[in-house]
Amino acid sequence: MKVLGIETSCDETGVAVYDTEAGLLGQSLHSQIDLHAVYGGVVPELASRDHIRRLPILVRQALAEAGLDIGAMDAIAYTAGPGLAGALLVGASVAESMAMAAGIPALPVHHLEGHLLSPLLAADPPDFPFVALLVSGGHTQLMAVTGVGAYTLLGESLDDAAGEAFDKTAKLIGLGYPGGPQLAALALQGTTGRFKLPRPMLHSGDLDFSFSGLKTAVLNVVSGPGWQAEWAADLAADFQQAVVEVLTAKSLAALKQTGLKSLVVAGGVGANVQLRAGLDSATRRRGARVYYPEPALCTDNGAMIAFAGALRLAGGARPEQAPGVRIRPRW
Numbered sequence: 001m002k003v004l005g006i007e008t009s010c011d012e013t014g015v016a017v018y019d020t021e022a023g024l025l026g027q028s029l030h031s032q033i034d035l036h037a038v039y040g041g042v043v044p045e046l047a048s049r050d051h052i053r054r055l056p057i058l059v060r061q062a063l064a065e066a067g068l069d070i071g072a073m074d075a076i077a078y079t080a081g082p083g084l085a086g087a088l089l090v091g092a093s094v095a096e097s098m099a100m101a102a103g104i105p106a107l108p109v110h111h112l113e114g115h116l117l118s119p120l121l122a123a124d125p126p127d128f129p130f131v132a133l134l135v136s137g138g139h140t141q142l143m144a145v146t147g148v149g150a151y152t153l154l155g156e157s158l159d160d161a162a163g164e165a166f167d168k169t170a171k172l173i174g175l176g177y178p179g180g181p182q183l184a185a186l187a188l189q190g191t192t193g194r195f196k197l198p199r200p201m202l203h204s205g206d207l208d209f210s211f212s213g214l215k216t217a218v219l220n221v222v223s224g225p226g227w228q229a230e231w232a233a234d235l236a237a238d239f240q241q242a243v244v245e246v247l248t249a250k251s252l253a254a255l256k257q258t259g260l261k262s263l264v265v266a267g268g269v270g271a272n273v274q275l276r277a278g279l280d281s282a283t284r285r286r287g288a289r290v291y292y293p294e295p296a297l298c299t300d301n302g303a304m305i306a307f308a309g310a311l312r313l314a315g316g317a318r319p320e321q322a323p324g325v326r327i328r329p330r331w
Ligand code: KG4
Pocket: 010, 115, 135, 136, 137, 138, 139, 162, 163, 164, 166, 167, 178, 179, 180, 181, 184, 267, 268, 269, 270, 271, 272, 273, 298, 299, 300
């Protein structure tokens, strides 16, 4: 089965062709980082307009790379949510229209399911069941995954997502957008230990998270008396260490609670080198193992949507027959 996947939930336009026999056949991606950078964050209306401009070109590119025509596709999967409503509408409209024209089904896909399953596209994929740590700009969740579509939420952030905390803290320190990767890069030049930042909910006894207090602690440091700009790298390092410590401790607790030995990490923050080092060493000491998506598939992309759609269809999912543009921004 060949599935065309379309991702437009935020500031990346991604398209890919996935074949259940041959794997990923074609991929195209455009990041809107430059478009939004001057505003310090994603401007939803600009995002939607850019998706409209890019999508037809990217669809042609992905199909050309696969050496296939739209007529060779068995279905089109698209991100239906969660995400920015206008941005989602672009991908959904294009996917549903092309599917209608080609006489094939269109399948709405949950963006987080795309992230969650993306490590299965790696060369050495994990087997079910596993614990998944989803750390993106909008979500921080721990889940027990026993199969495609069989997800049990174990815990989640009660306020800011981990990526959101990275982005907001980066802004406080004076870094540009997107803040997460920039803060991580700055932290590499810093030394930990100068600032005593909290580890929110580390000992809460459950698998939930909270990151807004950590961001406030950083605000208090940078707006307090005696703050010196040359400490920014140290502050970035201390912030990153606090986030990594909490994410690592709760992931281990989730493995212990479920009795599982595999941890899958997905979402943009999963690209963080310090988090990977922390998780790798902590799980190794307990005889467990961590799996990551290929680096290029950590952030938003079309491949994970094509893949999730294909697995859903292979598992017997029945796309709705009635034509319609289905988006769920708060899914
Ligand atoms: O999964 P993703 O691409 O989009 C969402 O679905 O949200 O994740 C984006 C988030 C942003 O908050 C970004 O700052 C963060 O992932 N991020 C990072 C790193 N790379 C991306 N955070 C920390 N360290 C990184 N290296």
